[in-house]
Amino acid sequence: MTTTKAQQADPGTRPVLSVSNLTTSFLVDGEWRQVVRNISFDIMPGETVAIVGESGSGKSVTSLSIMRLLAKASSRIEGTVKLNGRDILPLSEGEMRDVRGKDIAMIFQEPMTSLNPIFTIGRQISEALTCHGDISKAESRAETIRLLEKVRIPNASSRFDEYPHQFSGGMRQRVMIAMALASRPKLLIADEPTTALDVTIQGQILDLIKVLQEEEGMSVLFITHDMGVVAEISDRTIVMYRGEAVETGKTDDIFHRGRHPYTRALLSAVPKLGSMKEQPRPLRFPIVDIGTGERKEPTALADAIDYAKPPVLEVKNLVTRFDLRGGLFARPTGAIHAVENVSFNLAQGETLSLVGESGCGKSTTGRSIMRLVNPKSGDVHLDGYDVMKLNTGDLRRMRRSIQMIFQDPFASLNPRMTIGSTVAEPFIEHRLGSRSQAREKAVDLLERVGLNADMMSRYPHEFSGGQRQRICIARALALDPKVIVADESVSALDVSIKAQVCNLLMDLQQNLNLSFLFISHDMAVVERVSHRVAVMYLGEIVEIGPRASVFENPQHSYTKKLMAAVPVPDPARRGIKRNLSVDELKSPVRPVGYKPPVRQYREVSSGHLVRIDAA
Structure with missing residues (x-):
């Protein structure tokens, strides 16, 4: 493990950043409300300090307060923030402009909105x-x-x-x-810089920050909710909860000897790649009560999958392409080969995970199966329906058997409808009963997903992200489907909420015998919830098989690359670099008339197939 400059420095070294009793308040309805209270910490030269916590804990407000980027009219910052011994809170805006970028710089979460x-x-x-x-x-x-x-x-x-x-x-x-x-700059603030990125890109960015820190001697304040990232990059960690620092210490101590129940809850919710060895079935996440610290041990799904029965979903040679047009007469100039010759089956009660980076065709595969986009060719059989041959009316009936949970719950809920109306709407639209029956169904479904019936009159904006995702799950269950396509349905959630939602999906699968097509790029979550896994690259499945076979014996180079990039919540790995290739994902755009090569697969073990690539 490498030693930081902070660890090598003599005790008299002055901190690059010293924050003392930082309190930030916002003006809400004419009253000042504190959102960050009495935060204090130092960052030494060459040191990395991580602030970790879930959405709403005050992490980003802390960093924006240090940078003085909050609106003056609606915010108030108290305490002291010393940069190289100089208190920057009393500085004028002109003086602060000289400090930003030159002495202290910031990387934001979403680069497209920052450029x-x-x-x-x-x-x-x-x-x-x-x-x-x-x-x-x-x-x-x-x-x-x-x-x-x-x-x-x-x-x-x-x-x-x-x-x-x-x-x-x-x-x-x-x-x-x-x-x-x-x-x-002497200090770099990185505010969730890897959250929106695929796992391989995240690994590259973490490697890059480590290398640059060594070369430039920078100090880094790293803000994240990903405990795997914290373990790999930080010397010390500050755990924030509801605007306060509830625990501070060396990262190794926080991970192995964390005392606060919230710290233990965060760590318990982190899926660790490789933790499913000798587990034949998907395993629920452990849950720690934040108030008491009591830990509920995880249990595995009870029933094995009967693969002798006919599958509920069969996909054969599915091809979906999107034409590109250009020129004066908008003639075809090429096509995006989004899904190319994809085949798989899904058994009743099974979870098949589609994994891969953004742009590999995972979501398009799910949408093609539901005919939300029209495939170019292939066969899809779902619960007795030949999906590719259905007219509009039959397509509507078919969708009672398959429903989708989308990644962003807020975008997929109508802000003008109460959640009671939202959950009952599919039942009413498909004329499955009266309005009173629809209401009873909505009450039952909301209680199934851990919400109360008295919440039915509320609107989406009155719920947290995790609660909104539960509402979307309840709505998807309204038609009693046999298959649910979960399209990155937990990717945007905080780590403990992610664990709760995954447990909910597994409980519903157990109780209702649901089949899941689980689309994700989070390999550690996929390992925990899946029966089988299919790895996609540039629209094609490069490896598919039982979860244990794929994760414990990966064969394709791309599968190995995905797994090598996963941050491991183990501080002993701090300083390790993966040396991942920085090549961008190749383009799926092909010229007019392009004919894809015929693919061959070899069977590694029972049901474990790997694409044979040309040497």
Whole structure:
């Protein structure tokens, strides 16, 4: 394990950042309400400190308070924030502008909203250089290209004049890091910089921050809710809960000797890759009561899957492509091969997980099966329906057998409808009974997903993210489906809420004999909830088989890459670099007339198939 500069420093070393009794309040309905209370911590030269907690705990407000980026009219910051011994809270806005970027820089969670879409990448990084120094245009271009190379962007000089939309999510985040590093700040604040990224891109960004920290001698304040990321990158950890720091200490102590019930609850909810060895069936997550610290041990699903019975869903040679058109007459210029020759079965009561990075075709596969997008060819048989041959009326009836839970629950709920009406609507629309029966059904479903009947008159904005996802699950169950497509349904949730929702899905599967097509890029969650796993890359399944076979004996190089990138919640791994390739995911766009190669698969063990790639 590497030793940080903070650990090597003598006891008299002055902190780069010293925060004392930081309290932040917001003006709400004419009253000042405290959202962060009496936070104190120091960050030493070369040290990484992580602030961890769930949404609403006050992590991001703490970082924005340090940077003085909150609106003056509606916020109030008290306490002291000393940067290199200088209190920056009393500084004027002009003085603070000199501090930002030069002495302290910040990387935000969503790079696309942080980059200006109308300016080139090169111009935006160059601006960060010219604002804080007397530098010529030629010098700023050379330095910008050096920074792009430093953050491992391939062909940096040729990409100088490209725009943000021409970069992938991971590459945009690298651009944000390059911009933050432009003036060589002593402190880098990284606010959830990997949350929205695929697991392999996340691994690359974590590696990059470690390398740059060593090269530049920066201190890092890393804000996240991912305990695996915390374990891999931080020297010390601050655990926040409802605006307060409930526990602070060395990361190793927090993970192995955490005292606060909330700390233990967060750690219990973290799925650890490899923890399912010798577990033949999906395993629920352990849950710790935050008030008492009492731990409820996980249990496995009781029933084995009977694969001798006919499958509830059969997909054979499914192909979905989206035409690209251009020119004066909008002629076809190519096609996005989103799903290419995908085949699998789903048994009654089984969870089959589709995993892979963004753009690999997972979600399009789920939507194609439901005919939310129209496939180009293939066969889909669901609960007695030949899905590809259904007319509009039959398609509507078929969808009673298959429902979808979407990734963003807020976007998939009508903000003008109460949740009672939302859950009852499918029952009424399909004319399965009277309005009073629909209400009774909605009450039963809300109670099944852990919500109360007296919440039926509330609106979506009155619920937390986890509760909204429970509402979406209740709505999906309204038609008594046999198959549920869970499309990244837990990806946006905090770690403890994610554990609760996964447990809920497994309980419903046990009680209602549901089948799940579980679409995700979170390999550790997939290992816990799945019976079988299919790995997708560029629209094709490259490996499929029983969960134990795929995770304990991965064969395809892409499967191995996905697993190697998963952050492991073990502080002993801090300082380890994965040395992942920084290549972007290849494009699924193909020219007109392109014929994909015929794929061959080899059987590694019973039901475990791996695509044979050309040497």
